[in-house]
Amino acid sequence: MTTAQVAQALVSGLLIGFVFALIAAGLTLIFGVMEIVNFAHGEFLMLSMYLSYFLHAGLGWDPIAALPVNAAALFALGVLVYYALIRRVLRAPMLAQIFATFGLGVFLQNAAQFLWRPDFRTLGDSWVTGRLAVAGVYVSGPQLAAAGGAVLTTGALWWLLSRTEVGRALLATAEDRHAASLMGINPDRMFALAWGLGAACVGVAGALLSTFYYVFPQVGSVFALIAFVAVALGGFGSVVGAFAGGVLIGVVESLAGVFVAPAIKNVFVFAIYLVVVLLRPRGLFGKL
Amino acid sequence: MKIVFVAAAVLLVGLYPLVVRGPYPQHLMILVLLNALLGTAWNILGGFAGQISLGQATFFGAGAFTSTLLFQHAGVSPWLGLLAGAAVAAGLALVIGYPCFRLSGHYFAIATIAVGEIVGIVVTNWDFAGGAVGLFLPVEGESIGAFKFGDKLGYHYVIATLLGVSLALAAWLRRGRPGYYWRAIREDQAAARSVGVPATRYKQLAIAISAALTAMAGTFYAQYVLFIDPPSVLPLSLSIQICLVAVLGGAGTLLGPVLGALVLVPLSAATSVALGGSGRSLDLVVYGLLIMLIAAFEPAGLVGLARRLRGHPTR
């Protein structure tokens, strides 16, 4: 166990952790504002990745350059899902809400398989292909870019929430939707906005991931579970928490994989979750 | 009125495999009964007591592996294995419940997922339990004592009996003090505690019973398919499916899980046969749509729908 190995494990873990963090941030935003867990979040990611793929294959657009398109498209999708489906289950029991988004996830995943076949697709070279070596630690270009993009986007989200009027309206709605509506904030619009922003976040994550991960209909499930755990770990509703959760999971997974045994690395991830929530039943930064 | 209904149901189920002779429809009915059992077990914890568990597969697998390993290594009869599996699962449930019941709502749900995943990974890497390869049960040696039947009739009656016992148990519990306390805990745990309801103890009771019943279903599955491995008895997708059966039918009601199973199993089979063979997953697309529709338009499930059609207000 050399310092170089520890350093490599840490760096690798951090990089992927930032991507987890971004995916988790979108998820936690939706939950924070309306207490609904989006079980189709992974499928949003998958759709964004397919979008990047088709833009690249059809129009030759680099996924990083096309990133704003992903964000906009997924924003629209989030809003659409809110108005078409989520609105109807706002007052339904938690189970119904779980199954509404879960059903959406099953639908989207298999529609993707039906439309685009189950083949794996990769995007080939992009602007960020390549690898850096810094003091014996290897950093892959795409992963570094993804991490950077994730940090920037999460930061932008946090800034939006805490420093802009719209953001504060969102937070107010999350806090107490009745009080917020008394103040003239339209909760319906806020919910739609939360869905739009949450989806946009995962849309950005998808564009970033597509530069180094392969695209296929089930890719969402792989990341979604980690995102749920990250959100719960960080505290439902807290963007900072989701960020911390994502990074923590990335690092734990990496360290456990390198120094214990890769086959059971996820045991540590889930174990960390259990330990944290048992000590702090609302998660690291949870406020609900 | 209810007695008539129950008697009719018992008669129907009892006569089914004698009237319907094709192995495939018999198999479907067994699946319906099995899923109804799993849904009922989930319902006790999730529907009655309001603790949403997304990790029931853990108990299913516990039952399946316990009875199979006992049989393989100590020659223990699968019937005893059935009981042993239930005991192991109940014990496991108490261990899980003790820390996890401090969590609420979504945190608890995700905790059950986390536990399920941990168990799945551990078993996959545990050679004694067959690891990734799984465990085979011998195909020959059919007899009641061996819990192995040449045709489907024996299996049908076993699972029907297990389901009947579970439903009776659920009905009895619901009507008694546990049901009363569970309802209080489900509606508002803090308020319940403040009037003296021992919430933790009763939640533990719920999860232990739920686990025991689920484990028995697991043993049944092992004896029916004669092969178990982590992907078939421990995956998250199974936990979700179990939940779905109860929710579709109507969580918190007695009949809900049964109705849910009655609809979901044939539906899944039908869409799979009609559409799945094309290899394009259309059946699962339809499946997803249905789940969304139920969730959006009738959250109280089929029971709720039935009540609405009969003019009763839904809960």
Add this chain to the structure above:
Amino acid sequence: MSRRPAPALALAVLAVSLVSPRARAAPPTEVVIGAVYPLSGNLAKVGNDIKDAIELAAELVNEDVDLPVPLGKGKGLTNLGGARIRVVFADHQSSPEKGLSEAERLITQEKIVAVMGSYNSNVTATASQAAERLKTPFLNADSTSPLLTGRGFRWFFRTTPTDDEFSENFFKFLGEMKKRGKGIKNVALFYENTLFGTDVSKFEKKYAQQYGYPVVADVAYDAKSTNLNAEIQRLKAASADVLLQASYTNDAILSTKTMKELDFRPQAILAMDAGHVSSEFVPSLGKDAEGVLSREVWALGLGAKKPIVQKVNELFRKRTQAGRGQPIDMDGTSARAFVGLLVLADAINRAGSTEAEKIRGALEATDLPGDQLIMPWKGVKFDPKTHQNTLGSGILVQIQDGKYVVVYPFDLAAADVRWPLPAWGK
């Protein structure tokens, strides 16, 4: 294939047999075979490749073609009055329970005379159990877990070689390379942790010990990982000479990319088929896939010494172009499925009957010569006890200039082995 003609056909046959008094029952006009494969879900592509291959084989049997494949000449099953083969497919969605019930359904409701299936070894296990109970022949062309033929089943037959043979093949190959002066002292194992990888690793460990290669790293990984950084890091730390890998498609691609990123390069990578020979591997990785060695059951390159391979592949490309919109080359899985159906058809034909026991007997007596097969096998002949094909064998291919080239056994090789792996580009 629409199911609607069947009832009409059945009625016609019934009518004919009622009219002709006391005659021998007229031979059936069609013989139905069931096929249980993963047609949706993760393995949908594999399942569909198999489906196309089986349907192509059936077509060649049913039509009169000028190809030296079994039953190519003449229309349909010649000993059964030209009865046509019809294959009914069922999707098991990679679930053992579904495999079991679909096999049962096909046998009892579709009146099939034999079953083919199921790719996933754990699903083949249960599906063949159903066939065993229902006394129906089950032909497995593509599941390599040795357990399957160790169950003493009477109705289960397997044409493909198993992971046992394939693993030993690796070490025989390494021995040959050592003779050629390559310094190979130790190996590392890297495998996905479900049935496939775990099985393979057991045999690799056994033969590594037998042939005297210390295993310096034994890394099992979860195929559903979001990243393989930790795993590759461990492999790198162990610095083995040769890496033995068993991965499915997505993890094969991901692991190769990660190896490049972390600059991990053993002298050679010996892969156990599956992901590394899937049709997406080279297109996804381009130059980074160069030099990878994999055991294979088949390669397009065999066409150099066996022209029939090329011809059949052309037909396969035409069929996939028409049905799926793009021409797809055959690979080891589709090739074995193709041969599997022909073996079944040949047996049914020799049995001259659709009676299960007769077909079973005919299968046991199978002795197909290698030159009638597109496989690099000496032929198909089943061991009397285990019903495992004893004449099968594996080959090793290497990715050279983007193509899979047969490099071992040396007498079937189309080119020399390039050793060691080239350094990572860019």
